[in-house]
Amino acid sequence: MAFDRQALGFGYGEHATFASNPWASRGRLYPEASSPTRSDFQRDRDRIVHTTAFRRLKHKTQVFIAADGDHYRTRLTHTIEVAQIARALARALKLDEDLAEGVALVHDFGHTPFGHTGEDALHEVLKPYGGFDHNAQSLRIVTKLERRYAEFDGLNLTWESLEGLVKHNGPLMTPEGEGIRGPVPQPILDYCALHDLELASFASLEAQVAAIADDIAYNTHDIDDGLRAGYLTFDMLEDVPFLGRLMCEVHDRYSSLESSRFTHEIMRRQITAMVEDVIGVAQARLRDIRPKSASDVRRAGKVIATFSEEMSETDRQIKNLLMTRIYRHPEVMRVRQAAASIVTDLYRAFMADPLLMKEHYWIDQIAGMAEPARARHVGDYLAGMTDTFAISVHRRLFDHTPDLR
DSSP states (O other): OOOOHHHHOTTOOOOOTTSOOGGGOOOBSSOOOOOSSSOHHHHHHHHHHTSHHHHHGGGSBSSSOGGGOTTSOBHHHHHHHHHHHHHHHHHHTTOOHHHHHHHHHHTTTTOOTTHHHHHHHHHHHTGGGTOOOHHHHHHHIIIIIOOOOSSOSSOOOBHHHHHHHHHTTOOSBOTTSOBBTBSOOHHHHHHHHHSOOOTTSOOOHHHHHHHHHHHHHHHHHHHHHHHHHTSOOHHHHTTSHHHHHHHHHHHHHOTTOOHHHHHHHHHHHHHHHHHHHHHHHHHHHHHHHOOOSHHHHHTSSSOSSOOOHHHHHHHHHHHHHHIIIIITOHHHHHHHHHHHHHHHHHHHHHHHOGGGOTTOTTHHHHTTSOHHHHHHHHHHHHHHOOHHHHHHHHHHHOSOOOOOO
């Protein structure tokens, strides 16, 4: 039976002219026949969800490690919250929701165990070999390290999904080829030599809403988790006038709420205010730029989906609150130091004896590789570990494993 994909819908409603069009994708590195029932961006989203890397996010730290309690966000629950906000923004702006959701779901694939602590530790030991960057690692996972399909390594995602993954935080290069935030990680350069992701341009608006959704999600849920952990108090939130106003609003309407409900009422208002602010700014910038296509968005020369000046100041204040009260809290720093030592110990052990990486795909070849290639494989293996797996392997290899509780 023949399908008229656009006539019947298949998730493709009314889109703005500047939205990414899945029926006019720039394609995949390895050409594939199209699906009669799903757009290419839907297929990308589905492939992302079915990966091993996605499932591993369940046991990777966001801020508080799993041992601290079952109700703290993990990298997976954070990712789901980002995807929900990204879809809401995409729908409001008449973008392709599937592309926005896919970029949101894949954006943290490259994170190591123990959150940014693990990334910092891995970057330090890999400095002689180009260092470690979680965004570049995400690209390696979806283009090389996932081994699911008979005809190619990785997921063979569309150009638009890969562009969004790599550039959701903005261009990586100037038009002259200079790195904007330092040297462009080599894995990204290597892939672009095969499939040019145009690193000097901005990403699609779908990728931009995924990026700002990330900020909205962790600005909110890290406050929620900080209150649950006792590192934040409601009095501390008053240091941010925006949060103080929200607390007054909730208190005036519900004068005797229990703390858990009071917290939720603040958080839901925070998300709503930030989402509506981004929508307003994006609409104003779109009226000014008047893009007629997704390519016009890439050539706009500035971010379209972003906060207003007032909300940007609130964003800065919230991040400062989180940094001083949570991320640099003495107990969090103690756990971070212990977690970093686990990553460093494992790296040195695997470099000395690659056969300890029993589950590694190339275990038979690693011992004979030159040191830089071996280091990159060890980095891949370590980055793919969950918190729980890293701790269990460390306990198997070492007499003492630091206490992360």
